[in-house]
Amino acid sequence: MMEGNASPTNSTPGFGRRLARSLYRILRAFVIVMLILAVLAGVAWGGLWLYQVISGEISRSAESVATRFAAQESRIDILRREVDTLLSANPGQEQRLSELDSRYTDLDTRLESLVGDMDRQAQMLDALDASMAVTLDNDAAAAQSLTDLSTALTALQADFNTSTGRIDALGGELDGLTGEVSQVKSGLTAAEATAVAAADQANASQTAVSDMAQSLALFRAWELVARARLRLLENNLGLAAADVDEATGTVTAVISTLPTESAAATDLDVIRIRLTLAAASLPGNPNQAAADLESVWDGLDDILVSRLLPTAAAPEQPAPTPTPDS
Numbered sequence: 523m524m525e526g527n528a529s530p531t532n533s534t535p536g537f538g539r540r541l542a543r544s545l546y547r548i549l550r551a552f553v554i555v556m557l558i559l560a561v562l563a564g565v566a567w568g569g570l571w572l573y574q575v576i577s578g579e580i581s582r583s584a585e586s587v588a589t590r591f592a593a594q595e596s597r598i599d600i601l602r603r604e605v606d607t608l609l610s611a612n613p614g615q616e617q618r619l620s621e622l623d624s625r626y627t628d629l630d631t632r633l634e635s636l637v638g639d640m641d642r643q644a645q646m647l648d649a650l651d652a653s654m655a656v657t658l659d660n661d662a663a664a665a666q667s668l669t670d671l672s673t674a675l676t677a678l679q680a681d682f683n684t685s686t687g688r689i690d691a692l693g694g695e696l697d698g699l700t701g702e703v704s705q706v707k708s709g710l711t712a713a714e715a716t717a718v719a720a721a722d723q724a725n726a727s728q729t730a731v732s733d734m735a736q737s738l739a740l741f742r743a744w745e746l747v748a749r750a751r752l753r754l755l756e757n758n759l760g761l762a763a764a765d766v767d768e769a770t771g772t773v774t775a776v777i778s779t780l781p782t783e784s785a786a787a788t789d790l791d792v793i794r795i796r797l798t799l800a801a802a803s804l805p806g807n808p809n810q811a812a813a814d815l816e817s818v819w820d821g822l823d824d825i826l827v828s829r830l831l832p833t834a835a836a837p838e839q840p841a842p843t844p845t846p847d848s
Contacts, residue, residue: 743772759805
């Protein structure tokens with residue numbers, strides 16, 4: 523009996539090492555999330571700066587065109603006065619009048635061209651305003667989603683630490699029960715029942731760890747899709763295609779660990795098909811690829827929320843207590 527009680531104490535070093543590994547994973551996930559937030563802030567700031575630069579250039583161009591327009595009108599007025607003077611002074615100078623008419627027609631044509639340029643520049647400015655508004659909204663939504671997922675990941679890491687501690691405790695209890703069964707024949711029935719319960723508890727803990735690993739892999743795929751969308755906004759189609767391929771491989775690996783007919787496998791297969799279509803659209807059709815990636819991003823977000831939030835809210839189950847020998 524004394525030897526059986528000493529076994530749980532020997533499992534303490536294994537728990538410490540696992541706790542250190544868990545803390546390292548939490549720190550690494552936190553650093554990754556902060557880097558992504560910094561990149562998003564930089565992209566938003568750069569977009570705002572680019573918008574201000576382009577808007578300033580278009581405004582200066584519009585002012586220049588307006589100045590040229592006023593100058594042309596002044597020259598036209600001068601030519602009209604000259605024509606009136608020539609008509610009153612010498613009605614016979616028809617050839618010079620014809621030349622002045624030609625110059626007037628040319629200036630009028632150039633004036634119409636300048637007006638058309640001003641209209642096109644105004645349309646470009648309106649389109650740029652709309653595009654920047656959409657980009658800033660998307661960046662704000664992505665930053666909020668990253669914050670929510672960071673909170674859920676912290677809760678998931680806490681669950682993982684709890685599960686690790688429970689597995690260590692169950693391992694010590696199993697060792698103690700094994701020693702008791704070998705030494706005391708009279709408590710065989712009770713010890714066997716406790717060992718079965720402990721094995722069931724260990725299987726449940728292993729399932730929780732497997733679900734956590736799948737959730738972390740899907741979170742990695744979600745990060746890759748978010749980064750690919752940013753690459754498309756930066757018009758970096760090569761890096762966007764590489765991120766899409768890596769995300770496809772990650773989702774395929776998760777599907778291979780799930781039952782074939784399960785609802786989760788079906789949802790992830792739809793996401794994998796969307797990723798394949800996005801990869802096929804690059805680099806020829808980046809707009810279609812962006813639409814497919816947005817659908818994939820939303821799908822992964824829904825799956826991660828359904829996986830992580832119930833796990834974070836689930837109450838902890840107490841570890842089973844070994845049945846004492848009679």
